[in-house]
Amino acid sequence: MPVIDGCPNFHFLTDSPGHLRALLEAGINGMRRVRTDGGERRPAILIRSSPWKAGSVQTPWHDVFDLDSGHVRYFGDHKVGSPGAPDGSKGNAALLDAFEGHQAPTAEGRAKAVPLLLLLRSVTSNGKPKGHVEFCGVGVVERVERIVQWAGRERTTFTNYVYDIAVMSLTAEDERLDWDWITARRDGLADAEVLSVAPKAWREWVEHGHAALPRVRRRVARSKVEKVREQRPVTGSAEERDLRLVYEHFDGRKHDFEVLASAVAARILRRDGHAYREGWLTRLSGDGGADFVGRLDLGTGLSGTSLVVLGQAKCILPASNVSAEQIARVVARLRRGWIGVYVTTGSYSEAVQLEMVEDQYPVLLVNGRDLFREIRAMARDDHGGELIACVEHLVDHGAIPVAHRRSEEILLL
Known part of the structure; x- marks a missing residue:
């Protein structure tokens, strides 16, 4: 039977x-x-x-x-x-x-x-x-x-x-x-x-x-891992062409790309009604693994708390991968109760993702495909779909300053 x-x-x-x-x-x-x-x-x-x-x-x-x-x-x-x-x-x-x-x-x-x-x-x-x-x-x-x-x-x-x-x-x-x-x-x-x-x-x-x-x-963790090809736009597609355009626009302009990365991170973290506040960009030298700082507020009053958010931005060729060493720089900066965000025009290898999942590092990974989709959504909502006009407006009129401050100071603002 x-x-x-x-x-x-x-x-x-x-x-x-x-x-x-x-x-x-x-x-x-x-x-x-x-x-x-x-x-x-x-x-x-x-x-x-x-x-x-x-x-x-x-x-x-x-x-x-x-x-x-x-x-x-x-x-x-x-x-x-x-x-x-x-x-x-x-x-x-x-x-x-x-x-x-x-x-x-x-x-x-x-x-x-x-x-x-x-x-x-x-x-x-x-x-x-x-x-x-x-x-x-x-x-x-x-x-x-x-x-x-x-x-x-x-x-x-x-x-x-x-x-x-x-x-x-x-x-x-x-x-x-x-x-x-x-x-x-x-x-x-x-x-x-x-x-x-x-x-x-x-x-x-x-x-x-x-x-x-x-x-x-x-490894059960593999179910949470995306293949590299899935993190990139389809070859020959309009998405691939536009992502390449974004990369070329910011290549060699580190702080400008950090402004964009901070805005994308804020958009992601504000989903589902979460309160997120952009803080500042770190200086070009001695950032110690963090390019921008923000704060995520959960709850209100005595039933609320705030988390420091450390962000890293990496403008690389869309066909490139972020290395484990680069992710480790952000992880090394995190204290208890802090979270990290890594934003790139590239992608993350399966080995890097497995390490993140298995070691339970509190870091959000934003790949080139997701970055482009957020930019495209912002351009559609506020700039009539004009991609470059959108990113230029963010850089020229963004309110996020450059500062040399301790990351935990964001909790006092």
């Missing part, structure tokens, strides 16, 4: 005709090896974790499933009273063997490596455990550590292994795993044939090794 008690049937989804059922009886479940023309291959290792059992006699460890960052820290299956050495227990032996394959120095070696299929036991809303499992992703072992653990109620210690596992992105597959890949691995097909039906991230890892992990690791 495909569905039981309203949940997808694990055995139905993992059915491989002609093969034994995939099992989840233990925490670490290694599938039986199969023979291929290139030697033996283990199709997959299914790893299960039960979070509510952490710290119990049965499970005296605490697995960590940080799926947003694509990382799992998983403890092996050696326990107090287990016979033999920790690497002799069934689960540890399977994962240590998998680790060796995951460290293969060649693509041919990695093509034989066994994928780890990670599953997490779910918990009902009232906190009672259920037998259902949730698929969390495909992983490879990055590091292995032999550790000494405290057995809790037994008041003794024992030796075990802990595994740091990189969870790969399945974005290209809409967060789904095609079980046909595992079936192909079980059928003994050639490595190259099996690889052709593997997830995209797995194929890239096989080709490039651990150097590819920063690109293929699962």
